[in-house]
Each structure stands twice: as C-alpha cells, then as structure tokens.
Amino acid sequence: MTVRPRNSRREIHLAAHFPGVNSTTVWADPRSRSQIAFSSFEHLARTAERGLFDFFFLAEGLRLREHKGRVHDLDVMGRPESLTVLNALAAVTERIGLAATVNATFNEPYELARRLATLDHLSGGRAAWNVVTSSDAFTGENFRRGGYLDRADRYTRAAEFVDVARELWDSWSPDGLSRPFAHRGQHFDIAGEFTVPRSPQGHPVVIQAGDSGEGREFAARSADVI
Numbered sequence: 001m002t003v004r005p006r007n008s009r010r011e012i013h014l015a016a017h018f019p020g021v022n023s024t025t026v027w028a029d030p031r032s033r034s035q036i037a038f039s040s041f042e043h044l045a046r047t048a049e050r051g052l053f054d055f056f057f058l059a060e061g062l063r064l065r066e067h068k069g070r071v072h073d074l075d076v077m078g079r080p081e082s083l084t085v086l087n088a089l090a091a092v093t094e095r096i097g098l099a100a101t102v103n104a105t106f107n108e109p110y111e112l113a114r115r116l117a118t119l120d121h122l123s124g125g126r127a128a129w130n131v132v133t134s135s136d137a138f139t140g141e142n143f144r145r146g147g148y149l150d151r152a153d154r155y156t157r158a159a160e161f162v163d164v165a166r167e168l169w170d171s172w173s174p175d176g177l178s179r180p181f182a183h184r185g186q187h188f189d190i191a192g193e194f195t196v197p198r199s200p201q202g203h204p205v206v207i208q209a210g211d212s213g214e215g216r217e218f219a220a221r222s223a224d225v226i
Contacts, residue, residue: 016048055097125200
C-alpha cells in the first residue's frame with residue numbers, strides 16, 4: 001500500500017480483512033467462519049489489534065454473484081452492512097483503524113458522509129473509507145435508478161463523490177461551528193447544513209485500490225491510501 005499524506009503523515013503497512021482475500025498485505029483468521037455472527041468479527045478485530053495491525057477491513061457485497069444458476073463459491077452469503085459492524089467494533093477495540101468498503105456508484109454523499117463521520121466519532125478517530133465503484137447492471141437492479149454507469153462515468157462520479165464528502169466534513173469549523181454548504185456539479189447538486197460536527201480526524205481516511213487506468217488515476221487524485 002502507498003499512503004499519500006494530506007494534513008499529516010500516515011503510514012499503513014498491514015490490514016486484517018474479513019473475510020480473507022488473496023493479498024500479501026492482508027491477513028484473515030481461518031477460524032472466523034460465520035459471515036454474520038458478531039463474535040466472528042470481534043474475534044478477528046481484537047486478534048488483529050493485539051498483533052499491531054494498522055486497520056481492520058470489511059468488504060461490501062451489494063449482490064450475489066452467480067454463474068449458470070449457481071452462486072460463486074468465493075462469494076459471501078449473508079454478509080452484513082459494513083459500517084454497522086464497524087460501529088459495533090469501535091466499542092470493543094481501542095487502537096486499530098476501522099475501514100469500510102462502500103460503493104460510490106449506488107450511494108449518496110450526504111448520507112454516507114454522515115455515517116463515516118459518525119464512525120470516526122464513535123471510534124475516537126479510527127474511521128476509513130475504501131471507495132469502490134460498480135459497473136454491472138445486476139447490482140443496479142437492486143437500486144431505484146437501475147442499470148449501470150460507463151467506466152469513465154463511474155470514476156467521474158466517484159471523484160466528485162469524494163470531493164463532496166470532504167466539502168461536507170469541512171463545513172464544520174475546528175472550533176465547532178456549522179457553516180452552510182452548497183455543491184453544484186455534474187453528478188450532485190446539493191445544499192444545506194451538515195448535521196455531524198467535525199470528527200476527530202477531520203476527514204476519515206480515504207482508501208482506493210483501482211487496478212484499471214481510470215481507477216489508478218482516480219486513486220492518485222482522490223485517495224489518502226493507494
């Protein structure tokens with residue numbers, strides 16, 4: 001992983017992932033068998049914290065993948081919503097970072113910025129957001145607008161999404177004063193006041209691991225951690 005500093009220097013070396021993925025920088029405990037029991041998440045997060053891992057990472061699944069009528073063996077059945085689990089883990093951990101994968105194609109900036117800022121408050125400044133996009137119509141069918149975005153459009157939306165989230169987090173001054181915000185862009189046109197005070201980090205850490213040219217360009221522009 002590469003960390004690009006913004007307001008301060010940050011270095012991330014190792015992550016614990018639930019469930020495990022094929023990565024040399026990510027570790028998963030094979031004893032964490034249940035995909036829904038909180039005890040599995042708690043066991044892995046606490047084990048990773050004792051092992052001095054930098055953060056605990058949760059993937060996101062907005063659909064079940066299938067081929068010829070069968071669900072992929074590697075897919076996660078019954079995967080719970082990541083930020084809900086991480087908020088619970090904030091109460092049973094003390095130091096480890098808590099990173100949620102959340103899709104920038106099928107979410108909205110105001111709502112997600114509130115959820116991430118809330119996690120940062122409840123965890124004492126340990127929240128992180130792994131930004132992903134989605135290109136398939138199967139996932140889109142789960143949402144009102146349906147369909148999917150072209151590759152260029154979904155990264156344009158994701159970049160604007162991150163920019164809007166940062167505008168919302170910055171709309172509270174360090175001394176606790178709320179200021180109105182207004183954003184007019186290609187994908188988002190919103191205005192109002194953000195309801196969550198500035199969080200301990202100011203901004204939750206933004207992570208992106210795009211492997212396409214567009215994804216790498218987006219990561220270079222928008223992410224704290226690549």
